[in-house]
Amino acid sequence: MDVTTDAAVPWLIVGLGNPGPEYAGNRHNVGFMVADLLAERVGGRFKRAGKAQAQVVEGRIGPPGPLSRRVVLAKPMSYMNLSGGPVNALREFYKVPVDRVVAVHDELDIDYGTLRLKLGGGDNGHNGLKSMTKAFGADYHRVRFGIGRPPGRMPVADFVLRDFSSAERKELDYFVDRAADAVECLVIEGLERAQSTYNS
Numbered sequence: 001m002d003v004t005t006d007a008a009v010p011w012l013i014v015g016l017g018n019p020g021p022e023y024a025g026n027r028h029n030v031g032f033m034v035a036d037l038l039a040e041r042v043g044g045r046f047k048r049a050g051k052a053q054a055q056v057v058e059g060r061i062g063p064p065g066p067l068s069r070r071v072v073l074a075k076p077m078s079y080m081n082l083s084g085g086p087v088n089a090l091r092e093f094y095k096v097p098v099d100r101v102v103a104v105h106d107e108l109d110i111d112y113g114t115l116r117l118k119l120g121g122g123d124n125g126h127n128g129l130k131s132m133t134k135a136f137g138a139d140y141h142r143v144r145f146g147i148g149r150p151p152g153r154m155p156v157a158d159f160v161l162r163d164f165s166s167a168e169r170k171e172l173d174y175f176v177d178r179a180a181d182a183v184e185c186l187v188i189e190g191l192e193r194a195q196s197t198y199n200s
Helices: 027-042 084-093 127-136 156-160 166-189 191-198
Strands: 011-015 054-061 069-076 101-107 115-119 141-146
Touching: 011 027, 011 084, 011 166, 027 054, 027 069, 027 101, 027 141, 027 156, 027 166, 054 084, 054 166, 069 084, 069 166, 084 127, 101 127, 101 166, 115 166, 115 191, 141 166, 166 191
Parallel strands: 011 069, 011 101, 101 141
Antiparallel strands: 054 069, 115 141
């Protein structure tokens, strides 16, 4: 199946994060931020997804016509390290092949605001990816949003569970917007085009 042309099969776009207002501004929640913006763009509001421990928005992205793509936007409500179960439940419910799942997540080993898109690979210690890979394999797309490494000797867990700094927040909206653009490009035009446009 050509993943860029079979329009009947939806894409499952998963923003990774932790539920609850205390986590909303954390670096670890940048996937939720991108998912929220995509939901805004498709004119939908997140709501509980049946029995799945997740919130979803169904819609279409891309211009009307052959380039329009059916998407299910999702935010697991299970906490990051248990994301795989809710995502797999949604994947099975919507009959989404693994190569049509897109995980949007924070990435420590990339400079702040830098994007990297890829298909498959390891989890690089990211608990959300680890849980997803355990649930249904590694052959899903990733949109990796760079958050950089913690300063000095700050533990990684403390760093990712803190809000973006005031300096970072000045550019955060721009970077989240760009990440949402990258997701749309991936779904509409395919991975190679998205990589050549957004990987830096």
